[in-house]
Amino acid sequence: MGLGQRSPIVVRPWRQQDLSAICARAQVLAFDLDTTLARSKTRMDPDMAVRFAAMTNLRPTAIVSGGRFEQFRDQVLDALPAAADLSALHLMPTSGTRYYRWGGSGWQQVYAHDLSAQEREAAVNSLERRARQLGDWEERTWGPRIEDRGSQITFSALGQEAPVDAKEAWDPTNERKNALAQAVAADLPDLQVRSGGSTSVDISAKGIDKAYAVGQLAGILSVPVDRMVFVGDRMDPDGNDYPAAQAGTMALRVNDPDDTLELLEAMEPLLRA
Structure with missing residues (x-):
């Protein structure tokens, strides 16, 4: 809590x-x-x-x-x-x-x-699988979609280096990020999953x-x-x-x-x- x-x-x-x-x-x-x-x-x-x-x-x-x-x-x-x-x-x-x-x-x-190697692998696998299911695995990206930050795994739908205007236009209501975060959270009950920045979902240690x-x-x-x-x-x-x-x-x-x-x-x- x-x-x-x-x-x-x-x-x-x-x-x-x-x-x-x-x-x-x-x-x-x-x-x-x-x-x-x-x-x-x-x-x-x-x-x-x-x-x-x-x-x-x-x-x-x-x-x-x-x-x-x-x-x-x-x-x-x-x-x-x-x-x-x-x-x-x-x-x-x-x-x-x-x-x-x-x-x-x-x-x-x-x-x-920092997350363990097993936790980071599970997070990466869930993000890719769920993003593909929900239609969030975009064909055109700028830089890596998924970044291992040690203490956090971050998914960026358009890539880490996407132009700001493209990022801000991708999900202005936050509905897509929220849906992806909820789907991934169901896969990773022992980790913290949250809708992050304009195109991102963040995964870290629980609590x-x-x-x-x-x-x-x-x-x-x-x-x-x-x-x-x-x-x-x-x-x-x-x-x-x-x-x-x-x-x-x-x-x-x-x-x-x-x-x-x-x-x-x-x-x-x-x-x-």
């Missing part, structure tokens, strides 16, 4: 919430990456990089996303201005199955929960998702989970940001990076107050 009682909840868009009250309580800020801080697999925009850097100087700030550490580096770290406080930044790639901190001269892995990640971070920072803000675009019950909301964070739903940028612009003066 993970942290706390995971009863069904509805996460409202951030504009429908009391942002002043949330910022007054916020001790930690946490963000999804793809479609939240940046478009899928693309570098963070300069304006976003400046606003995000400002957050690191106001509160401990985390990124929790399904991508590998290298994706965090290429999309976020390489885009950040010198003003960013790296010592306040917590990186939790592959949906929180790994955790990195800045060590002064480089990023150091704090923990990793290790974004709820686990925020719980770990809360313990490390000695901060109650309900004093953490989590910003993400997939806050629907089938989405991979939803467990962070269920864990008890102050969850803020965004549509895309432009929406997130407006949120950060609104949050900054409130966090400084």
Whole structure:
């Protein structure tokens, strides 16, 4: 079950919430990456990089996303201005199955929960079989469809390197990803299967998702989970940001990076107050 009682909840868009009250309580800020801080697999925009850097100087700030550490580096770290406080930044790639901190001269892995060879093989086999059954094994792809990230197996319907526009058009309602995730979950009852980014399904160890990640971070920072803000675009019950909301964070739903940028612009003066 993970942290706390995971009863069904509805996460409202951030504009429908009391942002002043949330910022007054916020001790930690946490963000999804793809479609939240940046478009899928693309570098963070300069304006976003400046606003995000400002957050690191106001509160401990985390990124929790399904991508590998290298994706965090290429999309976020390489885009950040010198003003960013790296010592306040917590990186939790592959949906929180790994955790990195800045060590002064480089990023150091704090923990990793890798799947066994048998679990990874079963995940790969199920993903291919179910994707073919459901018509999700596309003929044209850009890069590998299935990526073994050690602690997570990720299926990308159009390939890891697909153009952003093609990815965003493939399943705008999330129905195809959700159906594939449900089918694969039936094959792998001992593993965690979730609908991920715009074309992806992620598989990791049971009970290790974004709820686990925020719980770990809360313990490390000695901060109650309900004093953490989590910003993400997939806050629907089938989405991979939803467990962070269920864990008890102050969850803020965004549509895309432009929406997130407006949120950060609104949050900054409130966090400084």
